[in-house]
Amino acid sequence: MNLERQKAFIIHAAYITLILGLVYVSIKYFLPLLMPFVIGMIVALVFRPLIDLIHEKTRMKRSLVSIFILILFYSLLALLISLIGLKVFTYIENLFYRLPALYADTIEPAIRKIADNLILRFPEIEYYVEEFLENISVSIFDYLKTISSTVVTAITGFAGQLPALLIKFIFTIVSSFFFTIDYYRIGDFVMRQFKGERGKMVLRLKANGIGTLGKFIKAYSLIIVITFIELSAGFWILKIPNAFVL
Incomplete structure (x- = not known):
């Protein structure tokens, strides 16, 4: 009996190890290649309720509704990227590029002023304050230079990857388009591969997965909107020009 249990344990352990290995290999090597199709399926899932609703209300062909919705979505996405994306990257690059100069022009003089006030009140600590200032200034300046060069290099490298990203896009x-237009055909084909309890399990997984994904998207969208409103209001109060664009 113990031998049978050991065999069963070894078989289960080997099975789980094999599954985990396949998942790891798939995520590491195959998922980047299949990511455009995964995102395409997610887009089809997200817009399915809207497409079905318009199809039922207007009695238009579902394929035409799908094409119209996707063209509208990608047009808005392209417009948003062209208006905001480039400006955001340029702003971040310039900000981090100016970090060392920003420290030298604003932060370091402020620290120097505080140190001078301390020295005036306590002249006996002048040597220690000067040494501390020299060490901390060098450390902070080097750290900011490292951050600045790292971020600028990363942004430049990202710009070099744009052709590959464009192909994936x-x-x-x-x-x-294919997944959205043939959504139900693809779904029926997949479900025919699972019968009985397996089919019910797949449907439950689909319902739970879509529900969780929807809640996740709604939550993060709400966070992004609230953050945008707060930052815009703060920039407007500080009278920063083009606050809402920033």
């Missing part, structure tokens, strides 16, 4: 668009 095109594949994502094409796959989302």
